[in-house]
Amino acid sequence: MTIRGLQxxxxxFAAERDWQQFHTPKNLAMALAGESGELMEIFQWLTPEQSAxxxxxxxxxxxxxxxxxxxxxxxxxxxxxxxxxLEQALAEKIAVNGAKYxxxxxxxxxxxxxxxxG
Amino acid sequence: MTIRGLQxxxxxFAAERDWQQFHTPKNLAMALAGESGELMEIFQWLTPEQSAxxxxxxxxxxxxxxxxxxxxxxxxxxxxxxxxxLEQALAEKIAVNGAKYxxxxxxxxxxxxxxxxG
Amino acid sequence: MTIRGLQxxxxxFAAERDWQQFHTPKNLAMALAGESGELMEIFQWLTPEQSAxxxxxxxxxxxxxxxxxxxxxxxxxxxxxxxxxLEQALAEKIAVNGAKYxxxxxxxxxxxxxxxxG
Amino acid sequence: MTIRGLQxxxxxFAAERDWQQFHTPKNLAMALAGESGELMEIFQWLTPEQSAxxxxxxxxxxxxxxxxxxxxxxxxxxxxxxxxxLEQALAEKIAVNGAKYxxxxxxxxxxxxxxxxG
Numbered sequence: 001m002t003i004r005g006l007q008x009x010x011x012x013f014a015a016e017r018d019w020q021q022f023h024t025p026k027n028l029a030m031a032l033a034g035e036s037g038e039l040m041e042i043f044q045w046l047t048p049e050q051s052a053x054x055x056x057x058x059x060x061x062x063x064x065x066x067x068x069x070x071x072x073x074x075x076x077x078x079x080x081x082x083x084x085x086l087e088q089a090l091a092e093k094i095a096v097n098g099a100k101y102x103x104x105x106x107x108x109x110x111x112x113x114x115x116x117x118g
Numbered sequence: 119m120t121i122r123g124l125q126x127x128x129x130x131f132a133a134e135r136d137w138q139q140f141h142t143p144k145n146l147a148m149a150l151a152g153e154s155g156e157l158m159e160i161f162q163w164l165t166p167e168q169s170a171x172x173x174x175x176x177x178x179x180x181x182x183x184x185x186x187x188x189x190x191x192x193x194x195x196x197x198x199x200x201x202x203x204l205e206q207a208l209a210e211k212i213a214v215n216g217a218k219y220x221x222x223x224x225x226x227x228x229x230x231x232x233x234x235x236g
Numbered sequence: 237m238t239i240r241g242l243q244x245x246x247x248x249f250a251a252e253r254d255w256q257q258f259h260t261p262k263n264l265a266m267a268l269a270g271e272s273g274e275l276m277e278i279f280q281w282l283t284p285e286q287s288a289x290x291x292x293x294x295x296x297x298x299x300x301x302x303x304x305x306x307x308x309x310x311x312x313x314x315x316x317x318x319x320x321x322l323e324q325a326l327a328e329k330i331a332v333n334g335a336k337y338x339x340x341x342x343x344x345x346x347x348x349x350x351x352x353x354g
Numbered sequence: 355m356t357i358r359g360l361q362x363x364x365x366x367f368a369a370e371r372d373w374q375q376f377h378t379p380k381n382l383a384m385a386l387a388g389e390s391g392e393l394m395e396i397f398q399w400l401t402p403e404q405s406a407x408x409x410x411x412x413x414x415x416x417x418x419x420x421x422x423x424x425x426x427x428x429x430x431x432x433x434x435x436x437x438x439x440l441e442q443a444l445a446e447k448i449a450v451n452g453a454k455y456x457x458x459x460x461x462x463x464x465x466x467x468x469x470x471x472g
Binding site for chain 4: 239242300305315
């Protein structure tokens with residue numbers, strides 16, 4: 001299904017329940033941040049190595065899937081309500097980041113572009 | 119482009135810069151939460167009405183687009199690293215939520231499903 | 237009790253359980269952000285007016301108290317592990333913000349200082 | 355200075371700028387989560403070891419102090435607006451957690467109390 005198709009499904013889900021009144025950009029941005037926080041909390045006490053193996057943990061894997069889905073749902077919904085084309089916004093961002101983080105400077109470094117020198 | 123296609127583009131972007139070493143699920147979950155927080159901060163002092171009109175604000179609209187793209191990028195990347203199919207996870211979640219929030223109970227209410235009675 | 241006293245109590249609580257190994261600054265910063273997100277989620281579907289009356293809601297008030305305490309606990313713990321004096325850091329920040337947001341410019345405006353003109 | 359004293363200073367700072375109108379619990383909870391997210395972002399690409407040494411990094415240390423102060427400021431402000439006694443809320447929470455995480459069960463384990471068995 002396309003991103004647009006997923007957004008329509010979520011819009012119908014909200015409309016059937018008369019939830020559009022709650023879905024202001026402000027509230028959806030909070031919900032998106034909240035769900036991202038819940039997803040992050042799953043990882044907070046794990047070592048990097050444990051985090052890499054989390055999908056092999058039968059108790060945690062379904063939680064991770066669910067939280068990823070929640071984040072995705074609110075992201076799609078927020079972009080829909082704001083009328084932002086997520087794919088196009090991402091393509092633009094990748095182009096901008098390609099210029100900010102040229103391979104020869106950014107290779108193997110996690111620094112912010114403002115600290116890469118040049 | 120498909121979600122899979124976007125993920126491949128982001129994976130190449132990271133690989134060219136030798137950034138996979140930083141892209142543990144733990145770190146990507148932090149980055150996703152961090153970007154979601156930055157997006158939310160744009161809305162924090164706005165009234166619900168102001169938040170609904172934000173894309174008409176020429177100073178804020180590009181920031182909103184950029185932050186949405188950042189959130190999307192890290193969500194795609196995290197799902198890729200965890201090998202979770204975002205579309206399928208979302209479809210499952212919508213089905214689960216449809217059962218948790220039946221229209222006749224949830225209509226016009228923002229309560230959590232545990233408080234909907236039945 | 238002083239802030240230092242509260243920090244010692246929390247440090248003992250962690251030490252008794254051999255939890256210092258988990259309490260890296262990175263992990264504590266995640267936990268602090270996670271708890272702040274949980275606190276925020278309580279407010280996400282509320283109108284500003286509803287949010288102002290939340291402590292009169294007997295179901296929500298104890299949740300708010302608990303989440304505030306969780307945020308406070310991780311903030312104290314993180315500052316302790318980093319050896320940052322919270323009170324002094326706050327005093328410095330208030331002085332900085334007083335200069336960034338002079339009363340005659342900032343009065344009644346939620347703009348960031350970079351947009352206040354002068 | 356006491357927590358109450360710090361809160362009074364912050365309340366005056368807001369009142370002088372006529373900012374109380376923006377300081378609803380909802381908005382302050384967003385600001386608190388946003389600042390916690392900014393603090394967390396400083397750590398996101400660091401190894402646990404690098405995060406433990408961050409205050410020796412002269413570029414990052416002042417950022418960490420500032421973000422800790424921002425989190426503290428919004429936490430104090432939110433608790434003040436909600437009329438919650440932070441110290442008492444924390445004392446209660448420590449008592450609750452002491453019961454949920456008894457030393458003999460929780461020792462050396464990062465599991466949630468619901469998974470500790472008994």
